[in-house]
Amino acid sequence: MISELPILSLITFSPLIGIIILALLPRGSSRWLRVTAIGTAILPLLLSLWLYADYDSAKDGKPYEEQVTWVDTHFDRLSDGASNSLSFKLQYHMGIDGLSLPLLLLTTIVALMAALASVHIKKRWKSFYIWFLLLEIGMMGVFMARDVILFFVFFEMTLIPMFFLIGIWGYMGREKAANRFLIYNGIGSAIMLIAFVLLISTAGFSIESESVQFFSGSYDVIKANLMDPQAAVNAASAWNGNYGNLFMSESMHWTIFILLLIAFGIKLPIFPFHTWMLRVHTEAPPSIVMIHSGILLKMGAYGLLRFGIILFPEQAHEWATVLAVLGVINILYGAVLAFVQKEFKLVLAYSSISHMGIVLLGIASLNEIGLQGAMIQLVSHGLISALLFLIVGSLYERTGTTELGELGGLARSMPFMSGVLLTAGMASLGLPGLSGFIGEFLSLLGLFESMRILTAVAVLGVILTAVYVLRSVLAITFGPMQEKYVALRDARLIEAVPMIALVAFIVLIGIFPAVLTEPMKHGFDTLLQQLSGKVGG
């Protein structure tokens, strides 16, 4: 029954209802605006939970495809008598599979929690929530789009709302942070667009028959063409003459792969491209950082997997060591710098870099365990960092600072929040029983099969994680307390609800990881087959 509904589009565009209602509400009524926004954020969560319940991993998302022709332009050619037509096709094509579903769930959960956490927003609620919901549409669309241009459109749809959310509602250096965010991500998107344009005009070309030929942006078509040894893109000799130029040379493969790696590496972020995200972490309002750190960084990893690794398995295989080395650099660099920070938000920012390194390791392993580990690490880190920034928001609200030196002994005045903070810290450093452990363990286990030394070095980073997490969390909760913090109130109900919910999910994944591994069981089948077939054989 669910597969008869256009469920994916319903999920993606359900926040539009809220946007319309918000547009009609008067500017000043903060309460109603907030209720509407939170209510709207529940919608996609419920729908995606329904989808999750109905999802059958054996079919790998088959019945949920939605496909409508978007652009189908027939070009005029200087025809030489034959009536051949050449067209350019784009599709509104949404789909879901083992890769998308966990991230979609993550998005809807974190978005709702962030909507709840936005109680701390002090001005211009109406436009805040409108941008917020637009951002949610973009994020959900990214994980479901199955046409490279549609993917790009959704990807950019997250860029513009983020610019506003950072630039208007952030802290002191907000405009600079927004600019830097825009320029870095703009460059990333630009590189991605170049890669996509090259893909469409080579691998996207299909010859259905002598008279029907088309360029397509469809992910499926591009993937099928890249895998098909008979397609114009792979067989130079067969289509020599007119179509010889469609052949994708080895160097073109590499060009596109590296372009994609850089494009998504900026988003992820991979080590030298990470400076923009530090500023966003410190300057954006905490509820937006929840989204940014919890979901937007994941889009980089997702894109790298879906476009970089799955479309170019041979290149990925050859560069597996490079990816692993980049991952190890991320882990160590992030961990060491997190250790020396004096500002809690920066500790968390560097910790994100470090944790994203583990994702890279999982991807670099190129086997099922490692890839699953990477996926779990994505979801787990999304939840944990959302939780941490939720607490940061509440802390800042009360104390007016996030400097480690000025905080201390808060466990006495705020036992509940300190407890949650400690739990989040434990999850972050990979305590067994919480979600962080599963992700790290599986990623490292996967990598251990192929690169033992690098794995050993990476484990060092995990130890460092324990050090910096404990250092900062303990500095906040224990130690001498300053006089002015004695009267602070513990979490209100509206703050406690998302905290409990996020902790519940973290524990759930920690003790029962099958909730995530089950749907993604067959998500990597084609990739693994291809790897064993082409590279191993």
Add this chain to the structure above:
Amino acid sequence: MQVVQQQLQPFTWSDAAYLAPEWILIVVAIALVILDLAMPRRMNRTVIGWLTLGGLLTSLGFVIWRLIDMKGAPLPEGVNAQLGNTIRLFGDSYRIDGFSSLMKIIFLAAAVLIVLISIGTVRSKEIPNKGEFYYLLLPAVVGAMVMVSSSDLITLYVGLELLSITTYILVGMRKYIVQSAEAAFKYVVTGGISSALLLFGISYFYGASGSTNLGQIGMKAAQAGDLTPLMYVGFFFVLAGFGIKIAAAPFHLWAADVYQGAPTPISAFLGVISKAAALAVLFRIVQNVGLLGSYTKPIADDVNLAVLIMAAAAMIAGTTAALRQHNMKRLLALSGVANAGYLLVPVGLGLSGLHTYVGEFIFYLVVYLFMNIGAFAVLSVISKAAGHEELKGFGGLYYRAPWTAVATIVFVLSLAGLPITGGFFGKLFILLGAAQAQNYWIVPIMVVTSVISYYFYFGIIRQMFMRSTGDDQEIAVPGTTGIVIWLSAAAVVALGVMPGAVMDFVYKYFSIAADMLFLYL
């Protein structure tokens, strides 16, 4: 060698029917001159604006009717199907075909929007002779229409001069403002240079081919032999001549000054109609001279490469120069330079690759029309409220006119090439065209200049949403200007959501053989 006899063709009444869109405008212009003279001095000249609008709309109706009629009519005996029902007048010097009709629709639609802006914002305090302002617009549009319909270089030149001379006057219309006079003077001088270069180039074409007819020149180019160098010289001079009109680098230095001095609606006119007319004509010349020659000579490749280099230069120069601008009109002028670069790319791709790139060209032109005129419409409202045209006039616009601010976001995103606007798809189609034609080097230039342009386009957004001028008085948007703003914003979004429609329309009415190559099959 096939020589087509150019017999003199007597003028018939049916020719007059074909030319209806052009002469309607001329008749209306003359009638308005007389009306302006006869009207008492005290009476408001805005009525002349409305009559101008009526003339333009009537003309637009005739163009559309002709276009549909042309496509639907049965082909005459013995005519090659690829040539279609192209109408050739005056010894094949004037053509009414798919391409020219599509371009005329663009000119007339743009002119309608520009007149609507003017009715809302042009005030006698600034422009003493308002009547003159309106009826001079009409011959300028006719000039542009003659340009795109001409298949003979002499006819082309006549159209170009008609367009140029009227715009020289229009630029200088703000009689009490020094910059306006300066702008008009600069525009006359550079326009004169442009005409000189163009004529010089045409003389070489004539010398090498013995004809001023584009089709003839194209065929001669294929067999030029020893005369090939002359064709090259001719072509490069023509390219430079049009480069000035298009404001493509390195011929763009006049643009910022002239746009700044001209009345805002006229800046929009220069940015859209003048530019589009010159680009369209250049497209025809490149395809003719280049393509027919391409069977035997490398001239096509060189011609295309030259155009692409000019495109790349325009993108880079326009974008980098705009980074330092604080004056909105100069900024839009330089953004127009960069956009001229994007529009030149499909012109320079020729027929390399698998197909022609006219659809991409026209699509981006349509998007450019709406986003640029929309931006100028917003600017005309704001500069009137602020009393200046600086960027900081946009400060706090979100508080003072929230809906206008939202519409401005649409224009800015489209100019920056971000989804989900027409600007994104316009650039995407051109990018794909460049990649399909395997001109890979132009792809990163297009993309990177677009990203750099975020900086100054988002600067406008920053002003509107994150700054405040301290003045929180609401800005009133005049009704007709409001219509233009909302029509343009709706069109830009529609083009971004449903980009296929325009492309389909173009390729339904356009045929490469009939409209570009002027073949005599």
